[in-house]
Amino acid sequence: MDNNVQPILEQSEVYSGCYGNISVNFYAYSKNGNKGIAAGLGNIQKLKDGESLGSGSTAAEDFDVVDVDEDDDFLS
Numbered sequence: 001m002d003n004n005v006q007p008i009l010e011q012s013e014v015y016s017g018c019y020g021n022i023s024v025n026f027y028a029y030s031k032n033g034n035k036g037i038a039a040g041l042g043n044i045q046k047l048k049d050g051e052s053l054g055s056g057s058t059a060a061e062d063f064d065v066v067d068v069d070e071d072d073d074f075l076s
Contacts (some may be wrong), residue, residue, distance in 0.1 A: 001045045014046055016053040021045040 002008055014020075023042030029035065 001043065003033065003045065003047050005045070008046060017050040019047045019050050024028060 022044050025040040025042055025063060026037060027040065028037050
């Protein structure tokens with residue numbers, strides 16, 4: 001839903017980094033000897049856009065050109 005409680009039909013409109021409200025359901029479980037607490041995501045209401053948290057970088061953005069001398073032992 002958007003801030004006017006209207007459905008958001010485009011999947012790309014909701015992304016990590018946008019601001020909103022969510023409903024979360026926490027529950028305990030005990031099954032087959034495993035015990036713990038889990039969370040289930042309910043509904044999402046997008047309030048406004050924000051800076052994307054999931055944008056990855058390219059290798060060209062992460063690294064600089066390195067001049068390697070063939071005679072150097074770079075592990076020593």
